[in-house]
Amino acid sequence: MHFALPDPQREFKRRFDRLCGERIAPRAGEVDRTGVVPKESWTELAEAGYLALFHAPQWGGSGVDGVTQGLAMESLARACASTFWSVSISTLLCGKMLSELCGLVQHERWLKPIVAGLVTGSFAATEDAAGSDPGSYRTTLFDTKGGLRLRGEKSRISNAGTADVAVVLARRGDPSGAALCYVVVDLSTRGVERRELPKLGLHGMSWGALRFDDVEVPPDDVIVDASVEKTLHVVEWGQLLQTWCAIGLASAALAACRDHVSSRLAFGRPIAHLELVHSRLADMHVEIEAARLLALEVSWIKGEGRVARDLVFMAKIYATEMAVRVTDLAMRTFGGWGYSRERPIERLHRDSLANIPAGLPTDRLRELLGCAMVGADPWAYEPFDWLGPAGLRLDGE
Ligand SMILES: Cc1cc2nc3c(=O)[nH]c(=O)nc-3n(C[C@H](O)[C@H](O)[C@H](O)COP(=O)(O)OP(=O)(O)OC[C@H]3O[C@@H](n4cnc5c(N)ncnc54)[C@H](O)[C@@H]3O)c2cc1C
Known part of the structure; x- marks a missing residue:
């Protein structure tokens, strides 16, 4: 390496x-x-x-x-x-x-x-009621006398309002069936509707719902041979995207802090001289460097055409959570200015929060990583005695 x-x-x-x-x-x-x-x-x-x-x-x-x-x-x-x-x-x-x-x-x-x-392209897997658990995706591709049709709604999709094309993960034939396929949808096709969703950060990126009302799909646009495992391999690129985004945001926050602490005076001298302030910058620096090393290893592996799997999970967990910590520390370093829209820090903090749930949430990645370590199946869950499909069980249920 x-x-x-x-x-x-x-x-x-x-x-x-x-x-x-x-x-x-x-x-x-x-x-x-x-x-x-x-x-x-x-x-x-x-x-x-x-x-x-x-x-x-x-x-x-x-x-x-x-x-x-x-x-x-x-x-x-x-x-x-x-x-x-x-x-x-x-x-x-x-x-x-x-x-x-x-x-x-x-x-x-x-x-x-x-x-x-x-x-512009997008990838649409998540639905309103289904995210981490692909078993609950309901968008369906079905046969009619007039040809193939796509029906369902994807939710929280990046570039939903601006994309020309979406690769859509769908079930084939039956909303509860196991067979998955990818449908490449030209988003200008009749029956496609888009709805923007308001969000906390990443304001410049469109994000929202894509609704498919019996959208006509040419057979060439269906890739039949899909699976959760295959999708996860490609989604590694998304996790790498979130990892590098987090590192970029954290390093922007650290650079802004370095400038601020050298020019901001308190008690007659730049706050850079306060031990708590400069040791905080050192902690931020250490975390960013550690995340960057992990991300470089993953990028190097992916660039060689190999699957990174556990390492990309580790990089995404560490880097995305690190960036939230670092941008939070940056806000404190800026004092009241950290909270002001006249400084970039609050934007960096808002934007950093997107990388944790996007792709697969870091909690789910921990589950996948931990299960691999102990040889457990991350897809199989035993029924809980205190929880039913509709929520907490009440006494006597
Ligand atoms: C900025 C952003 C961009 C996105 N872009 C896209 C996109 O382009 N395309 C797309 O398809 N989707 C996109 N998404 C959606 C994203 O992929 C989902 O939010 C994600 O998969 C989680 O699904 P969910 O939100 O339904 O959470 P849920 O699956 O409901 O999970 C909620 C929480 O429950 C816990 N949890 C659930 N399952 C487990 C488990 N097995 N182990 C441990 N904890 C668990 C975790 O704490 C998790 O955060 C985007 C999301 C964001 C925030």
């Missing part, structure tokens, strides 16, 4: 960091206020090669190593988490769904334009 970048990648990183610092970061406050990532940012990121980083040359990608991908993700997330999420959900999560699970038709029709930054 080695993390040193070869010359061309080092040069790419230098140029990319500059773009993020000079063009993307200054727009972050405006993106948060208006709820829109400007088209300009998408264009600049596509031109800089960010969208291409994660894909092979035959799809317009640059096919670079995982370490370069990871460090670029950190730079973009540090500059603006909303921009990072919108763009990375499209090229990384939806892009990998298309490249790893779908066939040539989808590669030509959707993957290439996504990598070129011409269209």
